Amino acid sequence: MPSRGGPRPGLTVYLPRPYPDEMLGSLLIRASHHLGLTSVQLAHVIGVDAHALAHFVIPTGLPRIASLAATPTDKLLLEHTAFPYISLTWDTHAITEHRDQLLRSRPAEPSIWFRSNFPRRPNPAKLRRFCPECIQADIGTYGESYWHRSHALPGVFLCPQHGVRLLLAHVYLFGAISRSTNVLPYEVIGTHADWQADQRQLQTISLATASTLSLPPGAWQHWAAVYRGKLEASGYRDLCDQTVLRKIALDCQGTFGPKFLTSIGLPITFYDSWPSRLATGKALRLQSSFAHILFRVFLESL
Numbered sequence: 137m138p139s140r141g142g143p144r145p146g147l148t149v150y151l152p153r154p155y156p157d158e159m160l161g162s163l164l165i166r167a168s169h170h171l172g173l174t175s176v177q178l179a180h181v182i183g184v185d186a187h188a189l190a191h192f193v194i195p196t197g198l199p200r201i202a203s204l205a206a207t208p209t210d211k212l213l214l215e216h217t218a219f220p221y222i223s224l225t226w227d228t229h230a231i232t233e234h235r236d237q238l239l240r241s242r243p244a245e246p247s248i249w250f251r252s253n254f255p256r257r258p259n260p261a262k263l264r265r266f267c268p269e270c271i272q273a274d275i276g277t278y279g280e281s282y283w284h285r286s287h288a289l290p291g292v293f294l295c296p297q298h299g300v301r302l303l304l305a306h307v308y309l310f311g312a313i314s315r316s317t318n319v320l321p322y323e324v325i326g327t328h329a330d331w332q333a334d335q336r337q338l339q340t341i342s343l344a345t346a347s348t349l350s351l352p353p354g355a356w357q358h359w360a361a362v363y364r365g366k367l368e369a370s371g372y373r374d375l376c377d378q379t380v381l382r383k384i385a386l387d388c389q390g391t392f393g394p395k396f397l398t399s400i401g402l403p404i405t406f407y408d409s410w411p412s413r414l415a416t417g418k419a420l421r422l423q424s425s426f427a428h429i430l431f432r433v434f435l436e437s438l
């Protein structure tokens with residue numbers, strides 16, 4: 137049970153070190169469990185506003201958390217947040233600017249970058265997810281389970297390590313770490329989601345998505361030229377022709393299926409579809425990284 141008064145003034149509190157592929161929010165939840173502190177008390181110890189600490193996905197107070205967890209700040213950012221995923225297509229200037237903003241611990245602006253890379257409407261991809269086999273393996277190795285970063289990405293439906301379908305925990309990824317959400321995977325009941333796709337397709341997309349976490353920020357910043365070259369080499373010659381763009385969108389839809397694309401919040405629209413935007417070098421506002429991953433899977437299939 138969390139103590140009522142929190143730590144004694146002047147007492148130095150150490151946070152646990154993050155486990156491999158652990159989401160930063162999970163580290164805070166484990167810290168809360170280990171130290172017997174509520175999430176509000178933990179925020180006080182870390183030295184950030186309790187509301188600012190509330191996000192499971194959006195990192196706040198990184199320098200302070202890094203110090204207390206004896207882990208370099210950049211290691212936390214790159215290995216324990218979704219930053220590598222959301223920054224895949226950013227240029228060098230944007231990466232530097234956004235990284236600096238994150239390290240200044242003002243969550244308002246970064247909130248937009250993270251939120252825009254997840255489905256906007258209610259969707260299973262907005263819930264925390266876990267792998268039952270990872271729970272057993274993590275308890276066997278570490279004595280406790282934790283929330284994996286890769287499992288939180290919108291395109292990861294199967295555990296990249298075990299190949300089994302992830303279960304949904306009915307706790308929102310962007311919800312506050314409050315009394316009711318201050319839970320670890322072994323403390324929740326999971327349910328299945330129907331993503332409207334077969335196992336092979338889900339596995340291909342899950343592995344492609346999870347692999348982006350090992351890429352450096354900005355790894356795909358020259359995407360426009362790469363996509364144009366691949367499309368033209370595959371027979372889509374005139375990318376100024378609306379008929380050609382329409383065919384790209386329909387072929388992309390045929391690769392994944394309209395029901396699946398709707399289920400993940402990336403349906404193909406008749407006008408200005410996301411595949412036609414990517415084919416012509418135009419940026420996307422919503423779920424940009426996931427759309428790029430799907431488009432690359434589509435291009436690989438040509």
Ligand SMILES: [Zn+2]
Pocket residue numbers: 267268269270271295296297298299
């Ligand atoms: Zn697993």
